[in-house]
Amino acid sequence: MLELRHIHKSYSERYPVLSDISYFLKPGEYVAIMGDSGVGKSTLLNLIAGLDSPDSGEVFVNNTKISALNDQDATLLRRKEFGFIFQSFHILPHLTLHQNVALPLLLNDLPVDRTDVLLTEVGLRGRGNDFPRQLSGGELQRVAIARALVHRPKLVLADEPTGNLDPDTAYGILQLIRREIKKNGASGILVTHSRVAAATADHVLILTKHGLLPAATNTGL
């Protein structure tokens, strides 16, 4: 599904952010990536999403070498194959929930029927015409989850999706993300600081200066 081959990335010569990162993510696999601040988690996500390109090495998504694509093609690929969940939700305030969720469908020129299915799945059935300002943080993130999966992406990237939520809500959201990824047959990468959060993934990887390593102990569920 996703393959990283010997990725190198640095913003200054002295301090490489990522060096020699290799990894293979199988279809349907959901992994968590942990790591200290500044270790390059976000850079790694940007490289995977084609928003940035590595200094050397290759990124394959669904057998397409995304690291070699130009911005336009990378965007088109991202539009089709990726779903995103952000820490601060990024739901457009002036669109209804329905419209927000429908955005990826419209971008990919797909029928928008699936929007309601997803809203129902994330527990917001019947609220498609509400505006985001009427929603709580947890609800907003549910909308984001619906948006991330509505167009059946191959890969969902979730970047600290519970960073802005209280622990009770967070747990429900993490379960929901996992459930939805699995249900839609997508692969998923969860970037997080939280061991509890990371534990909701199939397995946990630690990003260090030496590479992407399996966590010493998988605490499991």
Next chain:
Amino acid sequence: MKLLRLSCWLLQGEWRARFVQIIVAVIAIAMGVALGFSIHLINSAALNEFSAANKSLSGQSDMQVYGKHGFFDETVYPKLARYEGVKLANPVLEFTATVSAKLENRNDHQLKILGIDVLRAAGISPDLLGIPAEGRPMDNFADDAIFLSPAAMEWLNLEQGDVLHLNVGLESIALRVAGGLARARAGQRIAVMDIGTAQWRFHYLGVLSRIELKLEPHIHHEAFKEKLTRELGEQFYVSEITDQETRIANMSRAYRINLNMLALVALFTGSFLVFSTQALSIMRRRSQFAFLRVLGYTRRQLLQQILTEGMVLGTIGALLGLVLGYGCAVIAINLLGGNLGSNFFPGIQPSIFINLQDATLFFIIGLSVTVLGAILPAREVVSANQAGALKSGSEDSAMNRTLRSRAALLCLSIGILLTQLPPVYELPIFGYIAIALLLIGGIALMPSLAKLVFTFLQQYVSRYSRNVIILLTVARQANAPNQASIALSGVLASFSLIVAMAVMVLSFRISVDHWLDHVLPADLYVRVADIGMQGGFQLNEQRAINGLPGFVRTDFFRVQNLALNPDRPEITLIARPIDASEPDHTLPLIGDVLKLSQLPEGAMPLWVSEAMVDLYGYAVGEKVRIPVGDTWHEFSVAGVWRDYGRQFGAVQMQLSDYQALTGDFSINSAALWLDVETTMAEAYAALQQLPFSNVLEITQSQQIRESSLAIFDRSFAITYALEIVAVIIGLSGVAASFSAQMLARAKEFGMLRHIGVTQRQITLMLAAEGCFLTLLGVTLGFILGLGISLILIFIVNPQSFHWTMQLHMPWNWLLLISIVMLVSASLTAWLAGRKALAGSVVRTVREDW
């Protein structure tokens, strides 16, 4: 102290971040102030110079005695010279004469001549003394000498010792240029000669124009003036210098105030730009401010912080505007003269002088407009609930309070009501307030309207379109109308100004054009210099003209000026043959007209211009008294005609009535209608056959018409400058608000990029937003502008200049300017977006490292 430092940091940080928007805002304020200030400077310089030039003619006299219908019998002079309390009486004969060499220059061939008694004038207006050549002291009394001001010498291209030819009726007389004047103002085009010589050579025997009085030191002026006025009787009026100044100021007041008002509208438009920049900046920083409040900033401190920003911007902008305005004024006055293309201040060359008070006033206006632009959004922020502000997505509610549609509707209705009120001090004050209210109300109504329009559009779009860009664009406008309307307010204000001006100018121009058709029915007009107070054509010449072959009709005109009210400029009396049964064949009549049969038995009909109705209260059917010849006579007002030529008033009467009343059979000009078979060349040839053809000024109505329209265009040139400034300000508004939005919406764009919206699509979306907004702004601006133009046409113009006009729409021009606005606004939005997106938009979605 610490707080102050924090305050500085915050300011610095903010300005570093929005350098471009701040520059644009400063430029907008500067342009508004500059425009207003330069127009004010030019106007006041011209007025001061005109007034000073006039004052220099009347010297240091305490009082002046004038005849009510211009020239008066000189026997008053010895009476005044001996009058109790009079120290010195200085007789003056002032008139204009036609310069033979300038005859072909139709609009500029008159030389103002002052006939003075040099020995009397020396004590009252020493500036006017002629300086004879050395060894020729008696030239001051010579019967063939004239003294010219430097400007007159330059204009006539003459020097001391040369001969100046002037036309008097059919003759041309030669005068020796004996020298210059003791002192004349720069550009003041006058000539001075002995009063006895002037009376004789120019046929003003026995009459004077005014007598200037210097009073004994102990005399009480008011009492003296009252007594003298009473004793001189109704044929005379006595005025003090201050009256003169008022009179001069009155002549151009309407013009100056209207121009100043337009400048203020420009400043007003500029203030929307400031407002939008400030409002957006504040919106963007809502969470920052909320954070500061959480940290312990009091409301007052926060308000001060925002106000300080506004003050600094306003100060820089206003100062820059003053400098810019001064520069523009200096350049304009050098290029165009003090007239700004109009003709209110003839024969002078003003120089710009800054008076600290005026500069301060304009500075304060600029500053307050800016501070106001900052206060409105600031109050909102300060009183907002902080918890809500910290939440993302709440920006749009910030403006809800300041822009309420109820208040907007109130503004609009008051504005409409105000249009029904009469002028104040002959100025359309309420008309202008109504315009301001319409603008404010219209802009305040924008959010509701935008919401209405775009919600409707959104329903349509979501039903029929699957284009994500259009969906995003429309949804944003429909659901965040406040931000949209801020961007729009500049477009709206400037476009409505453009529409208003364009409609007004075109309506005026077409009306003038039609009017010219009506008042210039003949093919040729023949004019000759006056002989003293008489027209230049006596009966013999009239017969000669009547006897010319090739013409089907000849009308004679007797035109003179007369003063009805000493506080007002003179009105024009035109005596000509008028078909009393069908007067509208001769006159551009409007409204009710009395037919010959409807007039009282034996009454003489008088047709008055619109200005007479406004200024003197004349009404159709009323009996009025005006001085014709030596005494006052009663006339019946038989109709009102439109006159764009004389805003101070004019009346027309039958030539036969005039001749019966005065015994004056001379005429000033003749209108000639060509026979169908006669060509223009043949007509000219026929006129050349006249023995006095060399002194005739022959003009084709076509030429008069063209030159009149050229003058019209020139005098409205300034309004085009205003329109251009308005466009620039409007577009800067779009640019400023879009670049501000780019920052505010960075996260939105970042998310969109993540989910697969291409960079091109985002810029396209911005261009579409710009286009949609402008389209709405232009549409509403058109409606608002049309409303304003109606006020200008039907209220401001009649009240200021006492003439009415018909509405005409400049569709082509409006269409063109709309397209230009649309394209440039879209481009501006697109450019602003491109610039903002060039950075690392994608990263803005992540806040956690």
Next chain:
Amino acid sequence: MINSFIKKIRLALFFLFSILWLSTAVSQQSVKDSQFAVVSPGHALIFPQDYGAHPDFRIEWWYVTGWLETEDKKPFGFQITFFRSATGHDPENPSQFAPKQLVIAHAAISDPTIGRLIYDEKSARAGFDLVYAKENNTHVKLDDWYFLRDSKGHYQTEISADKFGMQLSLKPTQKMLLQGENGFSRKGPNIEQASYYYSEPHLKVTGSIRHQGKRLTVSGHAWLDHEWSSELLDSRADGWDWVSMNLFDGSSLTAFQIRGKDGEKLWAYAKLRSAAGEARFYNTDQVEFLPQRVWQSPHTNAVYPVEMHVRTGESEWRLTPLFDDQELNSRNTTGAVYWEGAIRIFQEQRAVGQGYLELTGYESALDL
């Protein structure tokens, strides 16, 4: 700036001075073919007509000078002059304002306690009954200033200036004195350089003056000259010294000399008439003006011989001024600058009379 302005104004008005002293000389060429009447010998003066104005002549004046005494015996000198000048303006001009005749008046008081001349002047064109110089009897008027000869042959004059005023009645005590040859008075070597000229010496003056805000009753004696001409001076003339003396013994002496550019005597004349009426005439060679003491004006820098010896034949008269600064300086207005002062007359240390001395042409060439 101000200076140049004043200079211009002065330039504009300078003609007055020119008319009075110079133009008669400068434009001698034009006088022959002009419309002005010519002074010729052998023409008898006819009275009372010749008391009046002679508008056909270019220039004319009535010139009164004299000594006054207040009730408390304080001496004053006074001068009242009315000039009439024909401008040569086209006589065809029917305008009431046509400046054909100008009237100019100078008036001054010499108060030794002030030590300076107090003077005023006026000028205007004749017309509208405000300003005139009438024919047939002396009657000149310039607004509210006038000088006239009444039916009793007394002269009445009133001057009302801002700073001072005079209201005087002048009564002849002797016969009038015809100067030159029966009133034909030559002013230069050329026979045309002449005027008609008569004097009224020993006029008894009564009246009042307004001075320093007070009205003072005065009495005294005065001298009137009435002179008219179209061409007066030789082109070489630079100025003149003129003196009139009311001598205590009842006799009267007139003396003048016309000076050339280098101060040399071009022409001189004197006539002494005794109380009994015997007249004695002195020609150019017999009359001499001998400066004794000069005074430099602090106002104009002009140097005037304010003390003179005048020799007429074998007699010598010493003239001493009432005080030095009797310069009439109207540089800032009409430009006229001359010395016109009350003098005492001595013969061998003995005061023999009082009179007036006029010194013109001493001011350095005008700075134009």
